[in-house]
Amino acid sequence: MTENADKQTLAQACCEQLKRGDGLIDHLGISIEVVDAGSAEVRMRVQEWMTNGHGTCHGGMIFSLADSAFAFACNSENQPNVAASVSIDYLNAAHKGEVLTAIATRTAQRGRTGIYDIEVKNDAGTLIALFRGKSQRISGELIATEPSV
Amino acid sequence: MTENADKQTLAQACCEQLKRGDGLIDHLGISIEVVDAGSAEVRMRVQEWMTNGHGTCHGGMIFSLADSAFAFACNSENQPNVAASVSIDYLNAAHKGEVLTAIATRTAQRGRTGIYDIEVKNDAGTLIALFRGKSQRISGELIATEPSV
Amino acid sequence: MTENADKQTLAQACCEQLKRGDGLIDHLGISIEVVDAGSAEVRMRVQEWMTNGHGTCHGGMIFSLADSAFAFACNSENQPNVAASVSIDYLNAAHKGEVLTAIATRTAQRGRTGIYDIEVKNDAGTLIALFRGKSQRISGELIATEPSV
Amino acid sequence: MTENADKQTLAQACCEQLKRGDGLIDHLGISIEVVDAGSAEVRMRVQEWMTNGHGTCHGGMIFSLADSAFAFACNSENQPNVAASVSIDYLNAAHKGEVLTAIATRTAQRGRTGIYDIEVKNDAGTLIALFRGKSQRISGELIATEPSV
Numbered sequence: 001m002t003e004n005a006d007k008q009t010l011a012q013a014c015c016e017q018l019k020r021g022d023g024l025i026d027h028l029g030i031s032i033e034v035v036d037a038g039s040a041e042v043r044m045r046v047q048e049w050m051t052n053g054h055g056t057c058h059g060g061m062i063f064s065l066a067d068s069a070f071a072f073a074c075n076s077e078n079q080p081n082v083a084a085s086v087s088i089d090y091l092n093a094a095h096k097g098e099v100l101t102a103i104a105t106r107t108a109q110r111g112r113t114g115i116y117d118i119e120v121k122n123d124a125g126t127l128i129a130l131f132r133g134k135s136q137r138i139s140g141e142l143i144a145t146e147p148s149v
Numbered sequence: 150m151t152e153n154a155d156k157q158t159l160a161q162a163c164c165e166q167l168k169r170g171d172g173l174i175d176h177l178g179i180s181i182e183v184v185d186a187g188s189a190e191v192r193m194r195v196q197e198w199m200t201n202g203h204g205t206c207h208g209g210m211i212f213s214l215a216d217s218a219f220a221f222a223c224n225s226e227n228q229p230n231v232a233a234s235v236s237i238d239y240l241n242a243a244h245k246g247e248v249l250t251a252i253a254t255r256t257a258q259r260g261r262t263g264i265y266d267i268e269v270k271n272d273a274g275t276l277i278a279l280f281r282g283k284s285q286r287i288s289g290e291l292i293a294t295e296p297s298v
Numbered sequence: 299m300t301e302n303a304d305k306q307t308l309a310q311a312c313c314e315q316l317k318r319g320d321g322l323i324d325h326l327g328i329s330i331e332v333v334d335a336g337s338a339e340v341r342m343r344v345q346e347w348m349t350n351g352h353g354t355c356h357g358g359m360i361f362s363l364a365d366s367a368f369a370f371a372c373n374s375e376n377q378p379n380v381a382a383s384v385s386i387d388y389l390n391a392a393h394k395g396e397v398l399t400a401i402a403t404r405t406a407q408r409g410r411t412g413i414y415d416i417e418v419k420n421d422a423g424t425l426i427a428l429f430r431g432k433s434q435r436i437s438g439e440l441i442a443t444e445p446s447v
Numbered sequence: 448m449t450e451n452a453d454k455q456t457l458a459q460a461c462c463e464q465l466k467r468g469d470g471l472i473d474h475l476g477i478s479i480e481v482v483d484a485g486s487a488e489v490r491m492r493v494q495e496w497m498t499n500g501h502g503t504c505h506g507g508m509i510f511s512l513a514d515s516a517f518a519f520a521c522n523s524e525n526q527p528n529v530a531a532s533v534s535i536d537y538l539n540a541a542h543k544g545e546v547l548t549a550i551a552t553r554t555a556q557r558g559r560t561g562i563y564d565i566e567v568k569n570d571a572g573t574l575i576a577l578f579r580g581k582s583q584r585i586s587g588e589l590i591a592t593e594p595s596v
Contacts (some may be wrong), residue, residue, distance in 0.1 A: 019577070021202025024209070028161065053170025053394055059212025059232050067209045083208050084560070085581070087236040087534065089432065091408040108425055110389040113531070116426060127406055130413060132430065134387065233411070234432070236385065236534055238581065240557040257574055259538040262382070264577060276555055278564060281579065282384070283536065310560045319500025357530050358471070358511025381506050385534040391594065395514025 007037040011076035014142050015040075018075055028061070030068050038106035038116075040072035046098050057094035059129075066118040066131035069104035074114055074135040078142045081114065081135040088131045098122045102131075112137040156186040160225035164189075164292050167224055177210070179217050186253035187265075189221035195247050206243040208278075215267040215280035218253035222285040223263055227291045230263065230284040238279045247271045251280075261286040305335040309374035312440050313338075316373055326359070328366050332350040336414075337403035338370035343397050355392035357427075364416040364429035367402035371414055374431040376440045379412065386429045396420045400429075410435040454484040458523035461589050462487075463524055475508070477515050485553035485563075487519035493545050504541035506576075513565040513578035516551035521561055521582040525589045528561065528582040535578045545569045549578075559584040 015035045019025055025032075028050075034041040042065060050061040067083070074081040094100055101121050108115040118131040164184045166173055174181075183190040191214060199210040215237070219233050223230040243249055257264040267280040313333045317323055323330075330338040340363060348359040364386070372379040392398055399419050406413040416429040462482045466472055472479075480487040489512060497508040513535070520526040541547055548568050555562040565578040 018201070023196075023198035023200055024207045027198045033207065049172035049176045051172055052167070058173045058216070059235070060209060060216045060414055063212045063216075063235075064207065064209030067207070067212075083239055085236065085238040085532070086208070086212075087234065087430075089234040089406075089413055090232060091413075104253075108387075108389055108428060110425075115387055115389075127408075130406060132385075234383070236579075238553055238555075238562055240560075241485075256575060257536075257538055259574075264536055264538075276557075279555060283533075316499070321494075321496035322505045325496045345470075347470035348472055348475045350465070354512065356471045356514070357533070358507060358514045361510045362507025362516075362535075365505070365510075375569065381537055383534065383536040384506070384510075385532065387532040389528060432541055 005078055009039055010078055011035040013077050014078055015072050017142050018071060021113060024064065028064060030065060030139050032072065033101075035072050035076055037076050038073055040069045040076065040104045041101065042069045042072065043101050045101060046094055046096050046100060048096055051096050055096045057098075059088070059090060062090070062094060062100065062120055062129050063131065065100055066102045066104070066120050066129065067104040068144040069118050070116050070131065070133040070135075073106060073116055073144055074133070075105035078145070079137050080140055081137050084113070084134045086122045086131060086133045088129055090129050094122055094128045099110070100128060102124070151282055156226075161228055162185045163224050163236055164221050166291050167220060173213065174217060177213060179214060179241045181221065182250075184221050184225055186225050187222055189218045189225065189253045190250065191221065192248055192250050195243055195245050195249060197245055200245045204245045204246070206247075208237070208239060210248065211239070211243060211269055211278050212237055213280065214249055215251045215269050216282070217251070218251040218267050219265050219280065219282040219284075222253035222255060222265055223282070224291055227294070228286050229289055229291050230286050233262070233283045233285040235280060235282045240276045240278060243271055243277045249277060266276065308376055309333040309335055312373050312376055313370050315440050323363065323366060326362060328363060330370065331399075331403045333370050333374055336371055338367045338374065338402045339399065340345055340367045340370065341397055341399050344394050347393055349394045353394045354392070355396075357386070357388060360388070360392060360398065360427050361386055361429065363398055363416050364402070364427065365431070367400040367416050368414050368429065368431040368433075370405060371402035372412055372431070375441055376439050376443070377435050378438055379435050382411070382430045382432045382434040384410055384429060386427055388427050389425045390403050392420055392426045398426060400423060448520040454524075457525055458482040458484055458596045461522050461525055461580060462519050464589050465518060471511065472515060475511060478511060479519065480548075482519050482523055484523050485520055487516045487523065488548065489516045489519065490546060490548050493541055493543050495543055498543045499559055502543045504543070504545075506535070506537060508534055509537070509541060509547065509576050510578065512547055513549045513551070513576065514568050514580070516549040516565050517563050517578065518580075519549060520551035520563055521580070522589055525592070526584055527587055527589050528584050531560070531581045531583040533578060533580045535576055537576050540576045542574045543567055547575060
């Protein structure tokens, strides 16, 4: 339990570090609901400028929401990771005013490569998109830790 | 030649129709350089809000640029198409202030399904990302044409 | 419970129908462990001819095993489906003599499009590959049913 | 020209090395038509055992053909590479007796990661599938070279 609490505290600190200086999270109005070791949940309201002429949310905005959940999840253990590739499948349209939730979980980790699955749903629980991201760990630490003596 | 000119005129008209009421193209500052039957070229400057704390452009913004080239290309022949799925590979980072160009071309079409490849490059010609989008044709027309008598 | 039993019986009958006249299942020595509505589990021993000079199983053989689980799962409800596209990520190598198990489950269904996730593991439970297949429903029935009077 | 000839000779030698001890190439009856730096062309006749009850070639066999072109192309410069992931889109069915050709070309290389595109066509030139493979370079050499003095 204490170990889990520590992991959650670290994930939270990594999340704060990622948000520092980041321009997109605020710009899109993304709120961070949960972060933990290897997982994250974020939320965003579909604004008018995110939609096309029919009030349907652009794929790039759904992608961006899922991508931020992916980033928080794969950087939650103080080892910096970047996205190497992503595939996204659109299942249902999202519309202006809806609140979308993206939940990221780690499906696999092998060496420096991680595979994360992100589900995007609307308020009604309808599945909007499935996003599978592959992460690549890079050297260094997200948060500087004390040098071991 | 006249036929090609007609195709280009139609592609241009479809593009205008897509832009009508669209909020994202303007919001991201995307300029449309070329549209033709099955292809499109668009451009965007990486703004500060599109970047993370290190001045690196978020994947979702690179995706959104490529996605708009994809949308113009797969809707260039007055048959409405929606994105069904996309995969994106990131090759190099893009940075604040750089101008990115996305060029979409149709690689294959089979029945209602189309496959489009989009390359994203920076000013220096460095490859930033490869985006492969799959389109699904839906019924109707983008621009209402005269009923046949 | 009766309904579930009926579903399982139908899945079994669909599976038998798919196997009829099929050449690959036998050729690869694939055994079908479980089939049910939207899911399937199959198994295969890695034979010498399936490997390269280092005794490592070729990706195409891992793919073929996962693909058969996918086929049984997406054709388990008497509505014929074909594969439209697949993405596969390799996590660990498989070797000559190992028995691989592929488990397919339906992740999403929207209109005629289904998304199935297939995990391939070896005897030791090590994850070999993640396979995500997209199915497309075609018209007709797999098994002729009585015409309604 | 001499340099190109050298590259082709090296690609040929790498190809021979890969074939040594490989069981699948022969088993599937794959013939290697061309190998060069970053590219390869291979061919296979669809045999009866590769098909389902309707005489249609299994996706796993189309995948395996494309995968071998991918392997020869990404190992053509004496730097060993393994497949990290693949996505495949099926465009048209292939049938028993048809001869399929897979042509692999390198689309991008960035650090240790390469992206290769493979087209599979039948005798009539109809596009059967598009295969995009991502390679990961591993350490060592395919063919031992003389130590530099």
